[in-house]
Amino acid sequence: MEPNVLGDVFGSKDFFRGLAVFLDTYSNHNGAHKHGHPYISAMVSNGSVGYDHDRDGTHTQLGGEHTGCEAKFRNKDHETQILIRYVGDKLSIFKDVEGQGVWKNCMSVEGVRLPTGYYLGLSAATGDLSDNHDILGVKLFEQEYARVERENEGDRQAIEPQADFVASPRDHAEDPRPSKLGYIGLFVLVLVGIIVIVGLLFFGAAFIHQRNERSRKRFY
Incomplete structure (x- = not known):
């Protein structure tokens, strides 16, 4: 060298x-x-x-x-x-x-x-x-x-x-390349995703519960 x-x-x-x-x-x-x-x-x-x-x-x-x-x-x-x-x-x-x-x-x-x-x-x-x-x-x-x-x-x-x-x-x-969102933007994006998933699960459960209630009323 x-x-x-x-x-x-x-x-x-x-x-x-x-x-x-x-x-x-x-x-x-x-x-x-x-x-x-x-x-x-x-x-x-x-x-x-x-x-x-x-x-x-x-x-x-x-x-x-x-x-x-x-x-x-x-x-x-x-x-x-x-x-x-x-x-x-x-x-x-x-x-x-x-x-x-x-x-x-x-x-x-x-x-x-x-x-x-x-x-x-x-x-x-x-x-x-x-x-x-x-x-x-x-x-x-x-x-x-x-x-x-x-x-x-x-x-x-x-x-x-x-x-x-x-x-x-x-x-x-x-x-x-690293995401242009940065750590804060990525955190917000993940948080919004979690909220959307929880919301879909909640409304899905509510819809199923409501449909089951209607089925019981028709049966009686």
């Missing part, structure tokens, strides 16, 4: 080139997810793929729509941690949000190919929901790994970021 470029994706640029790991605290999806928030997910882009905020990135999520994990890291009295490990074209993410010093697997995806010459960036942004997080520290480690180079992959710095397993592509669908 390019350094120091602000944008709309959690404070960083959209259509980036590289790997992004998202710690999403709020659901923007209009409807129920099969997971709760905060939620950790990842995305790989070669600069031609954008992040869809309205679907919380599920259109481009690394490993598939359900690859990721819930991580209740908000409002804790202790430090919460995330570990990102990239070794041998395999991306693994672990979390420690309970403050017990125990890493729990969040996600693991094979076939993630990233070029060398990385920039590491951290960014954040809030919308209507105001939130505050502090980054207390970042640690980087190099892990020894005997890589077997693939054909035409001698220069890792020149390869395009790509991943073998991503969410199935889907077109963006606009959310239905």
